[in-house]
Amino acid sequence: MDTMPAFDPATLDGLDRGIIGIDGLWCPSCAAAVSRAMTKVPGVTSAEVSFAGASVALSWDKGTDLSAVARKVSAMGYRLTPPDTGDGMEDRIVAEMRRVATRLVVAIVFGMWTMVLSILLYLNPDNIAAGATGRALAMAAGAMALPVVVWAGAPILLAGWRTARVGVPGMDSLVGLGVTGAVIASVWSLSVGRSEVWFDTAVMLVVLLTLARLVEMATLRQSSRAIAALRTALPETARRVGDDGNVHEVLASEIRAGDRVRVAAGERVPLDGQLVASDSSFDTSIMTGESAPRAIIKGGTVEAGFVNLSRMIEVSVTAEVGVRRIDIMGVDIANALHARPEIHRLADRLARVIVPLAITLATLTLLVGLTMGLSGEEASLRALSVLIIACPCAVAIAAPVSHLAATGAAAASGIHFRTHAASESLGAVRRVLFDKTGTLTEGRPVLRELQLRSGLDRARLLAFVAAAENEVIHPVAQALRRAAQDQKLLTATKSERFDDGVKATVDATEVMVGSRGFLFRNGITLPEEEHETGLTAVYMATDGEWAATFLLGDTLRPDAASTISQLRASGLILGMASGDAPAPCAHVGAIAGLKQNEIRAACTPEDKATLVEAGPGPTAFVGDGVNDTLAIVRADVGIAATDASPATIALADVVIAKGGMTAVGEAIAISQKSRRILRQNLVFSVTYNVLALGLAVGGTVPPLAAAAAMAASSLMVIANAGRLRAGVVKSKASAEQNAEAKAGTTGETLPKSRTNSATNEIYIKEVDV
Structure with missing residues (x-):
């Protein structure tokens, strides 16, 4: 039973923007359709819908009727709610993953029999397709396809209709067109006594898109943890000091500005405030990324998330839960996740062209055929061939198979591409910015x-x-x-x-x-x-x-300097943004191979985000700490370094599980190859569609040959994507062999030197006093 309350427009009275939950989103295409529909409501200036967050970042003119927005969304089959955060967001995606997985199992089990029966008809041994046996096999194939199309494919067809209705047809619309066309054509063929059917086409499209959707949702599951991971850095309770001096432990959310809280040594500060009792040292790494202690004197400002290191302190609260600096960062991150333009896959953009083109060509083919004196059956068969040729099997799988190939190749090196867009867009970045502590360096003194x-x-x-x-x-x-x-x-x-x-x-x-x-x-x-x-x-x-x-x-990661050199040689613009002081930043940057004008020190989390947006793009940001999260989401591609914090991992597009800085270079190289493969696949798919459509319109391609050609094009797309993994594995093996050969011939070791900060050697010096 759905317990999520309905959206109350009164909660946003006096505001001109806000984040609102959306119940019922099934896919990113649904999110795009809702966004387009909302912007058509008078007074709404922008609507950035996030499928991962099941919410919309909405902006409107003063006086806009938000109830009209709710009615518009309701008419599409969805519902506005208060925004969902934390575990509820993840639970929603996990539940949807289970439903999609169940549909995929049904589609595979029943679709397998449809494919077997269709293959028998294609091979046509002893000319069985022409007799009663052929019709029986065709009808059995249709019966097996029925649960696949009607139940497993229902969300695809519904999403395709919704997106097409508001003028933003995507992959769901394209696949829905193919499935519907194949089923209608097959039913018509059976009704006129023929055994030529195309249920296998419908089944293949449903299975492929459902599989792609399951992979996509698995990556989105981690993104749903973003705000929750940020909140886990803070204690949920605080010890409030009463007027009588007694201390009572209460929820941090119950503390109000002006209250005093007590924090013991070793504990995190729960709320922003001022020190009122004594001085202390703090680990401020949650905001600066630097673990070196920072002394704060009585009257100084402390922030939620700082770790008290020295002694028991008392803090006079100046910012309650919801308006603490880290809470404001959370809101900024939520807005950035909505506002960051998702890189629409080329296949989705092609869908907006192919859907109306296929329908128009099929209709024109039918009308022209009838005008030329062809029989109704022959004209319909030509139109059917056009619709089957236009059926976007190769286009539909071009992006998913390229992404899966890139994901598999990267996983072997400890690199995880979290989204379809990341596996393609990382290869297009012009600039790479690095955090210092924990990214370029090991992250501890x-x-x-x-x-x-x-x-x-x-x-x-x-x-x-x-x-x-x-x-x-x-x-x-x-x-x-x-x-x-x-x-x-x-x-x-x-x-x-x-x-x-x-x-x-x-x-x-x-x-x-x-x-x-x-x-x-x-x-x-x-x-x-x-x-x-x-x-x-x-x-x-x-x-x-x-x-x-x-x-x-801190010590430089052993592979940091070589990675910086490799990326610079490839033509990328490089830089470092750190919360540390100028002197250590300059020292580490110089050893890593960065120029003085490429190093930015004493950066706040907001400074890093501004730096990401200010320079030439597209930009990738590599970081590891909570203080890097805002820059991670503002970057075109956010990369979580090895041993990154849970909040950073939850928000990053690419996660480096192992391999250190070397893996960052490998991830960019894999993405560049993935981009080439994807474009090759899309060019081939479009070329196939254009040429085959021309032949089908002329009546030279019968429906059976059209279906066979479509299957062959899909196999070629899959085979081409397979070259990516093979090429990456070969390159990696070659690189490892070269490294071993070099190590074996030089026999060199790094000397013990006080200036060699890339090693963990301790330099010993005796001093006469």
Whole structure:
């Protein structure tokens, strides 16, 4: 039973835009038809319908009657509702996938018998088609095709009629025309005592389009998780501080501006606000992408999603649930998903030409034949041949088989094309922008250099720092503990934490670890600073003397520089957009092979999205964090890097499951080959249709030959698409062999060097103080 409430126009009073749910959408073609119908309502300025979101981003002039929009949609068989989000969106698509899968099984089971019986009629052993046996086989083929057309194909026929009725015929209209024409022609042939039938054509079209629809919906299932994945980054509850000082845990949605909430060390901040009790350090990576801690003083602004690292804090709430910065980002993402123009497949555009052309030619052929004195039967057979030739089997499968071939080839390299458009449009991008942390780099700080006082033992110092920083949650402390994981475990017997450091007693030694200022304030003399730009320095003293400086930094992915070089050589415009400071961005960019004018630092999520839209397109954006999601959806092709966040994966058009940066280059190369294959298939399909239609109009192609030619054209399209996977596998094998040969002949290894930030080697330097 449908429990979704109906849309109430009063909820949008005083507004001129909004997102409204649509119940009953079955396919992207349905979404296109609804969008076209809505824009015809007086006062509606734009209507971008998202099939994945089952909603529309609607804009209208003040005073527009939104009830008229609801009535227009209702007349098409759909219903406006409040927008659906989160799990409900995914549940709707999963339920529809089950229904489509059931229809596909029925179509295959019954269609298989239709095909077998039709093949017997085509082969015509012992001339059985001319007798009673032939008619019996033809009628049996029709009986087996009945559940395929009437039940499995019903949504296709309905969607085709709806899209054609509002003037936007797509693939559903084209396939619906072919199915209807084949069935009508077959019934007419049986009614006049003939055994020539074309039920197999109708069955083939229903099976192919239903299969393509199931694949399409499987990719859309992930997109439905976008807003839900963004919300999971935030806690659902908050600890509100009452007027009496007592703390009560309530839903975050119950907190109002002006309330105070308490957040313990290690927890995420639930709402935007200001620090009112004490200073603390925060992991702000949800907005900046950088995991290095950021100190925020009392009175400073914190945002929902920040991780409190140092101590218990209190926050005076300034933005409630729904108006937090991350909520506004969610609305921007929802609007971008609607407003981003979907790349209509060439086959859909061809459908708008072929549908009226086929009907017009078939009608003209019938009328001209009758005018020329042909019998009604002969003129009808010529018209039938035209309709069968125009039946878009090859055109209908050209895009799906090319997409499936590209998807299969990419999957072997750990690359997942999430949509039909992505497998084709990625190969057309002119510009590729990269996030820095977690995309070009590994995404976490590691110990890269250790400067220690002469005569001290490296292993003992690492054990000291790990004991002093034990159970501290911020990324720098975690990096120091990882560096000491092979050393003997020591325990701090006494520990005291400060804003920028820690004092501890470890193995009867007084240990201090912290910033340069922290050690200065405690009377420690430090050596002159000497280290690479972009590294974070942590200082340690033992028993009142400087002992070591730990230099930490992110590391470039091993294949980042080679991928940048490869993409640049292919003529692409490259760039980096990062939330990190200018110095580390310039450092990483230079090592990766990017020019200074290609590097943009200190970018907010909104800045990244603006950068994507401002430059020459089409543009691909490669990112991994929540702060990249807005840029991901604004880009022509959004790519989720290896180990990306769930929100990024949910929104991306292409997901790199393995292979790192190398896979980004491979994905572009596969898409370029897919574009060539798709265009070859479409050119062949259209050429076939044009030539065969000319012959059919002249009466030189009988219906049986037309059906055989149509089947042959479909097989050629499938065979051509198969070349894509074979070519990619061969290229990949050749590349691996070349890499192995090169590695075997050079025998070179990267030297241990303080300037080699593409390795995880620790550079050791002894310093005399």
